[in-house]
Amino acid sequence: MTNSSGDGLRFAFVAHDARKGEIVAWVGLHKARLSDVRVFSTGTTGSRIKEAFPDLDVTCLKSGPLGGDQQIGAMICEDRLDALIFFVDPLSPMPHDVDVKALTRLATVYDLPMACSRSTADLILNGLLGKDIDAARAV
Numbered sequence: 600m601t602n603s604s605g606d607g608l609r610f611a612f613v614a615h616d617a618r619k620g621e622i623v624a625w626v627g628l629h630k631a632r633l634s635d636v637r638v639f640s641t642g643t644t645g646s647r648i649k650e651a652f653p654d655l656d657v658t659c660l661k662s663g664p665l666g667g668d669q670q671i672g673a674m675i676c677e678d679r680l681d682a683l684i685f686f687v688d689p690l691s692p693m694p695h696d697v698d699v700k701a702l703t704r705l706a707t708v709y710d711l712p713m714a715c716s717r718s719t720a721d722l723i724l725n726g727l728l729g730k731d732i733d734a735a736r737a738v
C-alpha cells in the first residue's frame with residue numbers, strides 16, 4: 600500500500616505511560632499488516648514496540664516530554680506522515696501538556712488521520728491498509 604506520493608505508508612505511534620501496554624498489544628494484533636509500514640515513534644513508546652516486535656521498521660525519536668511530540672508535529676507539517684496513532688491518557692496531568700496539544704492541533708490543521716483510541720486506530724488501519732478479518736474477529 601502506498602500514499603499519495605507513491606511511497607510506502609508512514610505512521611507515527613505515540614502512547615502515554617498508562618496506555619503503552621495497550622498500544623503494544625494493538626500493534627501485535629495488526630503486526631502482519633504493519634510489516635510494510637514505516638513507523639516513527641516517541642522514544643519510550645518506540646522502544647517498547649521494538650522490544651516486542653524486533654522485525655518491525657520502527658524509528659525512535661526523542662521521548663515525548665523531551666521533544667518527541669514536537670518532532671512528530673514537524674513531520675506532519677512537512678507532509679512526512681500518513682497517520683498518527685496517539686493513545687493519550689486523558690486522566691493524568693502531563694508536564695508537557697502544551698506539546699501534546701500542539702501535536703493533536705497540527706494533526707487537525709493538516710487533516711492527518713489521527714486516532715486516540717483502539718477503535719479509531721482500527722478504523723484508520725482498515726481505511727489505509729484494508730480490513731483484516733482475523734484481527735476484527737479477535738476484538
Ligand SMILES: O=C(CO)COP(=O)(O)O
Pocket residue numbers: 613614615616640641642643644645661662663664667668699
Ligand atoms: O509523552 C508522550 C507523548 O506525549 C510519549 O512519549 P514516550 O513515548 O517517550 O513516553
